[in-house]
Each structure stands twice: as structure tokens, then as C-alpha cells.
Amino acid sequence: MSDPKTVEADAGARERIRDAAIDCFAREGFGASVRAIATAAGVSPGLITHHFGSKDALRAECDVEVLGRYRTLKDDAVDAPSDYLRGLFPDPGAAPVLVVYMIRALGAGGEAGRRFLDQMVDELRTVMKHSVEAGIVHPSRDEEARLRTFVTQGMGGMLVEFMSDPGASPEAFVARIMSPAHETLLPLLELYTEGLFTTSDLLDTYLSLRSTTPTQETED
Amino acid sequence: MSDPKTVEADAGARERIRDAAIDCFAREGFGASVRAIATAAGVSPGLITHHFGSKDALRAECDVEVLGRYRTLKDDAVDAPSDYLRGLFPDPGAAPVLVVYMIRALGAGGEAGRRFLDQMVDELRTVMKHSVEAGIVHPSRDEEARLRTFVTQGMGGMLVEFMSDPGASPEAFVARIMSPAHETLLPLLELYTEGLFTTSDLLDTYLSLRSTTPTQETED
DNA sequence: GAGCAGGCTATACACGTGTATAGCCCGGAG
């Protein structure tokens, strides 16, 4: 008690390692070495094994922690979705490390990325539902497919953009992505309000083809 | 002459290594070991160093080779862009290894990915220009930004989708992506022909904000 | 105040990596 920092550090050395790992993974990628994480946490490499057993186990715990933090962070901000466009991009400006961690997870593959994707689809589903009911957004013939497509392409765009300069700090990247001067904003607004094609020929032919072979369900 | 394959292979051991490397990189990622590449090429690991000097140099040569092949492959097929939607997605169904290689390069970061992106922007520029001039596609207030956005999000979507199951073979992945039954097709057709928003409020406010602060040019 | 328990560190080990080096082996020239 006379040294609360030590006490807290002792009590939470494990969490300190986890947080340092999240930070390192976001900044250096998941190839960040155990030794680098240990240094960032101010502990010895052996302690990581001692507490988590393996690097993969540490990674898994980081994954659930990031997902949990992101979820609560979204739940807290759910009351003020004044910007519907931002709502369609499932990422807030806050917590850049979390965002970059998830983006990197998407690019690294594996189950973590898939869970992150599902989570964002869930969020977008809510926003989209409200927007459609409010008459702001057109309904879709396949709402779930639209949700997945929007999330995949939106996050994928961020991933590609991030990987174009992977050395950038999470803070700098998120600031750039979220800036109203970002060059993506105008094209997307145009696309969302005006569409791209001048005629509905392609959609019509696709729909007619689809109705011609109706029971062509591919469930895998 | 009795066995041209062997003759060619003998004459081009260096090229055989390069081709094997392209294949390994596409299938296993750029972390594929020199030994694995050597085995795939049917040579010893030392020969790779002997011919290329280092793994990075081999990777660089693979990059330019892939870019070159992709370019010629596109130049050959430029005469038959009967499907304008496919034209907007800058990837053909042929040469799955090339496509996956480029997708992986986009996710790995570095200059190679950036060059691939530029190449695809160039291709899409041509298609988009023709489509706009033919009156099929709405013009954009910032054509270059739209090109970059479309390519980034389209390729990013593929990257995310590929990384959801990185073990899939390039052939299987490209077949899935290009299938008319792919769940992305309908949402994108809807978006491209009908837009997303029912009103132009968001675009209007953005444009008015932009005209209020006109000389807000961010040239980097 | 002595003893002890456990978080924590330091060291070491096994392994895979990229790369350098010495030698083999086949083809061709004198």
C-alpha cells in the first residue's frame, strides 16, 4: 500500500503484459517478438511464458480483450449516431490502437479476423436497420449480403490503405482515415447518393437471370 | 526436342526458380522459406542465393515479373470488355496465381503493393473513361479519387475475403470470387444502380462545406 | 526474526531461418 504502483503492477503484471502485447501487435504486427513485448511491458520474456503459456495463448487473450473493449466502446457511443455516413463505416475515431489491431487481424487471417468481421457486421446491421426504417437508406434484396459486402470492402479498403504505409502510428493512420479531407469521402458520397450506372440494365439482367434459376442456393 | 519441357527447364533454371517462388509466395505467403521454394523448383537452396543473391532480390524479381505478366494479360484482353461490371473489378478470372500474389502483396505492404495498386488504377481509369463517355457511368467530381477508392475498396474486399481462409488454393479462391453466385454481386449491383441513400442531403452538405473552404487542398 | 511461497529473472536449449563456403560433376576444349 505504501507503493501502490508496485502493488498494482504486481497485481496486474499479467494485464500489463497483455496491454503491452496489444500495443506491440498493433504497431509492429503480430510478428512482434515475445522479447519486444516483454521489454514494452517492463518484464522479462520468461514471465510471458509463465503467465500465458505460449505466445499464441497471449495472442488469443489479446484478441478477446480487443473485441471486448471495442464492443463496449461501441455500446457507449450508440446513443449519438448523428452522422449516418460515419455509422456506415463501422469504426470510431477513438481508440486507434484497437482499430489498427483489428485491421491487422483482418490482414493476418485466422479466426480472430473472422470474429472481428462478424462483430462489425452486427453493428452495421443495427445502423442499417434504423436507416432503412427511417427511410434514409434504400432497402436491399439481400440485407445480410449487403452488410457483409459493405463491411468487407470498407475494412478491406482501410487495410490496403494502412498497409501502404505500415510504419505509420495507429494514431496518425486513424486521424488520416477519419479526416473529412480524406479522398475517399467524396467518391463514396457520390456513389451512395447517385449510384454509378446511369441505367438499371445490369441489375435488371442479373435479377432476371436470378429469377430464371431460382433455387440456385449455394449454402456452404 | 524430344522433351522440350526438360530442355527448357535446364536452360532456364533461374526462371524455374523464379516461377516456383511466385507460386510459393502466392500459396504460402511471402514468408515461404527459401528451402521450400528450392524444393518446389527442384533445386538446392544454395542455388537461389547463387542466382539471386538474396531472398529479397528474388522477391523483387518476382514482383516485377508478376506485374509484367499481369499487364500483358490485361493488354491482350482489352478488346473484349463486354462486361462492364467485371471491368470495374480490375481482376480477370484467368491466372489465379497472379491475382492471389498481388492480393497478398497488397496485404504485406511495401512498394510492390503500391505499384500493383497504381497499375490497377491505370486500368480502371481506361475502363471508367470509356464508360463515362459512353454515358453508362456517371462522371465524378474527382475522377482520380474515385478510381483510387474503387480499386482500394475492391481489392481490399478481396484481400479480407481471401484472408478469411488463407489455406484455400488460388484457383479455388478466384473461382469463388468470380462466380456469379458470389454474394457480393447483388449488393454491388444494387449500390451501383440505385445508390444507398434516398436523399442527397449528405452529399449536398459535404459539397457546400467543401465550397465554403475552397482552397483546402491536401497534396501529399 | 526466521522461514517460506511464489512472482519474477537470467540463462540455456532446440529449432528454423537466410546466407556463406567448399566441393562435386558434367560438358567441352586442347
Added chain:
DNA sequence: CTCCGGGCTATACACGTGTATAGCCTGCTC
């Protein structure tokens, strides 16, 4: 036939990685 040259291989080295093991040292208990 001899010799030699270079594409090619086999071996080895240095390094970084994740992980296991033995010991320290602080703080708590009796």
C-alpha cells in the same frame, strides 16, 4: 585422354525465435 570451368549441391555458420529450467528476492505468515 586430360584438364578445366562453371552450374549446382551439400554442409556449415550466425542469428533470431519461442520456450523450458533453475535460481533470486520480495513480501507475507507464524
